[in-house]
Amino acid sequence: MVGKDTMTKTNGSIIQVSGLKKYFPIGRTLLGKPKNFAHAVDDVSFTIKQGETLGLVGESGSGKTTIGRLLVRLEKPTAGSMLFEGKDISLLKKRELKPFRGGIQMVFQDPYSSLNPRMKAGDLVSEPFIIYRKGNRVEIKEKVEKLFDAVGLRKEQIDRYSHEFSGGQRQRIGIARALALNPRLIIADEPVSALDVSVQAQVLNLLAELQDEFDLSFLFIAHDISVVAHVSHRIAVMYLGKLMEVAETKELIRHPRHPYTESLMNAVPIPNPKLRRDKHDVPQGDIPSPINPPSGCRFRTRCPHAFDRCAKEIPLLREIESKHAVACHLFDKEMEDA
Amino acid sequence: MGKPEKKGRALTTVVASNPTNIETLLRVENLDILFGTAKQHVVAVDGVSFKINTGETLAIVGESGCGKTVTSLSIMGLIPCPPGIIDNGSIQFNGKDLLHLKMEEMRKVRGNDIAMIFQEPMTSLNPVLTVGLQMSEAMMAHKGISRKEARKRAIEMLKLVQIPEPEKRMEQYPHQLSGGMRQRVMIGTALSCEPKILIADEPTTALDVTVQAQILDLMNDIKAKLDTSILFITHDLGVVAEIADRVLVMYAGRTIEEALVTELYENPIHPYTEGLLRAIPRLDQYLSADNSVKEALKQMPGIVPSIYKKIEGCSFAPRCPYARKQCGQERPVMKEVVPGHRAACWKPEW
Numbered sequence: 001m002v003g004k005d006t007m008t009k010t011n012g013s014i015i016q017v018s019g020l021k022k023y024f025p026i027g028r029t030l031l032g033k034p035k036n037f038a039h040a041v042d043d044v045s046f047t048i049k050q051g052e053t054l055g056l057v058g059e060s061g062s063g064k065t066t067i068g069r070l071l072v073r074l075e076k077p078t079a080g081s082m083l084f085e086g087k088d089i090s091l092l093k094k095r096e097l098k099p100f101r102g103g104i105q106m107v108f109q110d111p112y113s114s115l116n117p118r119m120k121a122g123d124l125v126s127e128p129f130i131i132y133r134k135g136n137r138v139e140i141k142e143k144v145e146k147l148f149d150a151v152g153l154r155k156e157q158i159d160r161y162s163h164e165f166s167g168g169q170r171q172r173i174g175i176a177r178a179l180a181l182n183p184r185l186i187i188a189d190e191p192v193s194a195l196d197v198s199v200q201a202q203v204l205n206l207l208a209e210l211q212d213e214f215d216l217s218f219l220f221i222a223h224d225i226s227v228v229a230h231v232s233h234r235i236a237v238m239y240l241g242k243l244m245e246v247a248e249t250k251e252l253i254r255h256p257r258h259p260y261t262e263s264l265m266n267a268v269p270i271p272n273p274k275l276r277r278d279k280h281d282v283p284q285g286d287i288p289s290p291i292n293p294p295s296g297c298r299f300r301t302r303c304p305h306a307f308d309r310c311a312k313e314i315p316l317l318r319e320i321e322s323k324h325a326v327a328c329h330l331f332d333k334e335m336e337d338a
Numbered sequence: 339m340g341k342p343e344k345k346g347r348a349l350t351t352v353v354a355s356n357p358t359n360i361e362t363l364l365r366v367e368n369l370d371i372l373f374g375t376a377k378q379h380v381v382a383v384d385g386v387s388f389k390i391n392t393g394e395t396l397a398i399v400g401e402s403g404c405g406k407t408v409t410s411l412s413i414m415g416l417i418p419c420p421p422g423i424i425d426n427g428s429i430q431f432n433g434k435d436l437l438h439l440k441m442e443e444m445r446k447v448r449g450n451d452i453a454m455i456f457q458e459p460m461t462s463l464n465p466v467l468t469v470g471l472q473m474s475e476a477m478m479a480h481k482g483i484s485r486k487e488a489r490k491r492a493i494e495m496l497k498l499v500q501i502p503e504p505e506k507r508m509e510q511y512p513h514q515l516s517g518g519m520r521q522r523v524m525i526g527t528a529l530s531c532e533p534k535i536l537i538a539d540e541p542t543t544a545l546d547v548t549v550q551a552q553i554l555d556l557m558n559d560i561k562a563k564l565d566t567s568i569l570f571i572t573h574d575l576g577v578v579a580e581i582a583d584r585v586l587v588m589y590a591g592r593t594i595e596e597a598l599v600t601e602l603y604e605n606p607i608h609p610y611t612e613g614l615l616r617a618i619p620r621l622d623q624y625l626s627a628d629n630s631v632k633e634a635l636k637q638m639p640g641i642v643p644s645i646y647k648k649i650e651g652c653s654f655a656p657r658c659p660y661a662r663k664q665c666g667q668e669r670p671v672m673k674e675v676v677p678g679h680r681a682a683c684w685k686p687e688w
């Protein structure tokens with residue numbers, strides 16, 4: 001549990017991310033220096049409150065997975081800080097990280113490749129206890145049974161191999177494994193994207209139940225804004241390494257302010273033929289490469305409203321209304337007037 | 339500079355095509371497709387029947403493994419035999435049964451009358467040929483036109499599929515194009531021989547949503563311009579609502595419901611369709627209702643049955659909240675429940 005001082009210091013946040021960057025070196029010159037960098041995550045700041053689900057949505061290559069991997073420190077940040085329960089984990093060395101590893105856990109997209117098919121389901125779930133030396137065999141067995149129960153798997157399935165499970169069940173094993181060490185924050189990276197629709201709902205409902213039961217906070221990553229909206233209290237929209245807009249779910253869906261969010265909303269297929277559009281009002285062309293991202297606003301090459309300032313200055317993410325932040329020069333004037 | 343007024347969403351009501359001039363182009367009847375040997379096999383497609391009318395978009399929707407791709411490959415004569423066995427059924431097109439055509443005749447149908455595009459364009463684009471060459475070769479082979487003419491037409495097709503700078507693209511190789519561009523090239527190539535039917539198997543599944551929206555617009559556009567019928571295959575009920583005139587729902591190798599698109603979404607008859615529609619998170623609840631409360635998704639229990647098991651009654655019975663004894667014993671067949679709306683379910687009869 002969180003002590004009282006950290007509580008005040010963190011203002012009720014479980015994680016505070018500030019100025020986070022990750023540049024991946026691409027190619028090498030003859031002298032061994034990187035030729036280029038992929039600006040996967042570029043100056044991203046956000047916080048997640050205790051018990052909150054923050055949704056992170058964006059198209060492929062926008063940097064969502066990289067943010068997740070940075071938070072669980074599978075990647076080292078190029079710059080920035082990540083305060084988990086008040087402590088900066090961005091610079092910790094492997095050994096120093098150990099106490100935090102249990103606190104933040106990741107659930108991955110592909111339940112097929114993220115679990116070793118030659119391991120029994122029970123062993124997969126007990127592995128974290130063994131690695132972190134938590135409890136003796138009897139205690140571990142008991143904990144594993146509890147976790148199986150919590151994620152809706154049957155006790156008899158403990159001795160089955162993971163390849164004998166369906167996609168949805170494998171995702172449950174992945175979730176049980178992530179829950180083993182009593183995490184406070186779960187990074188769920190496209191946890192239902194590989195699943196069939198009828199099974200998606202089972203897993204989404206399970207995550208919601210577990211959130212209440214275990215008092216979890218979530219960073220819920222997905223490319224599908226309908227799925228993200230369904231599970232998230234707040235949503236952050238990402239494009240080419242940067243956050244474009246952050247707002248509470250209902251507000252964001254009803255009143256998207258950033259031109260990119262607007263186009264996402266115009267593009268998303270709505271399962272209601274009565275709302276069919278003659279033509280989708282979406283930007284033409286494709287997402288540019290993160291290796292040489294556009295100057296100024298990353299979205300300007302596809303933005304229908306772009307003007308000269310957009311190429312020159314990077315728009316900062318800032319609140320234009322209470323709890324509604326946007327990174328777009330269209331709002332500069334509004335801000336100055338206010 | 340102020341923010342421009344937010345544009346209203348341009349909404350149109352879907353109008354059913356005029357019933358007086360509907361003509362059936364293709365008719366699939368009682369199709370059974372197995373994989374394996376006559377003795378030991380799995381049933382991938384089990385008694386599937388449907389038709390495609392002129393100028394319409396028919397969507398086949400269903401979860402992975404339900405037999406969508408196998409069904410469409412059989413129309414193209416592309417089921418690998420062995421291990422595939424077309425055990426029963428007919429596919430009528432232009433007065434011919436495609437299942438009984440000679441290879442040479444089928445090849446002609448494939449090039450000229452029915453064309454297909456896939457989820458991953460790279461599987462059907464030749465990586466060592468420029469865009470221009472692969473498009474013109476296809477036309478030279480099928481239409482017997484000269485290289486020069488084919489090239490001219492290829493450029494026209496690239497314009498039709500709204501590729502900027504088509505002359506420049508003609509000289510590029512598939513890997514130099516983005517996913518969305520490749521899918522456009524595929525569509526252009528498929529349409530270059532003016533097929534009567536375009537089969538599109540999950541053509542937007544691998545694309546980002548803004549690019550998916552572009553491709554859906556393009557396909558709607560082309561259908562209107564060329565009057566091509568489209569068989570659109572997808573697992574996504576959102577996409578179906580955006581593109582289909584009529585919908586066929588498949589489950590575990592069988593067709594379980596068929597209706598015009600608005601009718602299907604408003605009045606689903608089969609419990610599986612009903613369950614699917616309730617299981618998807620939807621944004622329209624935020625957009626329409628003033629006071630939308632987030633409802634838990636209605637989850638469907640269980641999983642799709644294994645095709646290794648023979649199913650006696652209704653294949654959905656183990657997961658169906660309404661199932662009675664009859665459902666586990668007798669197989670329901672597709673029956674018209676409401677005019678133009680068919681379902682394979684016992685419930686309407688109780």
Ligand SMILES: Nc1ncnc2c1ncn2[C@@H]1O[C@H](COP(=O)(O)OP(=O)(O)O)[C@@H](O)[C@H]1O
Nearest residue numbers: 024038040059060061062063064065066067290
């Ligand atoms: N290990 C890596 N090396 C080089 N580039 C990478 C690496 N991981 C991710 N990238 C690049 O960073 C960008 C963001 O990737 P990712 O975080 O996976 O995006 P998303 O999850 O939003 O699809 C992409 O352009 C990707 O190619």
Ligand SMILES: Nc1ncnc2c1ncn2[C@@H]1O[C@H](COP(=O)(O)OP(=O)(O)O)[C@@H](O)[C@H]1O
Nearest residue numbers: 373382401402403404405406407408409421645
């Ligand atoms: N070449 C093949 N050999 C054996 N089984 C196959 C083959 N192709 C498809 N199948 C089986 O047929 C069923 C239907 O597959 P498919 O039509 O690809 O489903 P969908 O396109 O709806 O996802 C699946 O169970 C699949 O495993």
Ligand code: SF4
Nearest residue numbers: 652655658665683684
């Ligand atoms: S036939 Fe029976 S089991 Fe099948 S869907 Fe209808 S009610 Fe359910």
Ligand SMILES: [Mg+2]
Nearest residue numbers: 064065066190
């Ligand atoms: Mg990702």
Ligand SMILES: [Mg+2]
Nearest residue numbers: 406407408539
């Ligand atoms: Mg398929």
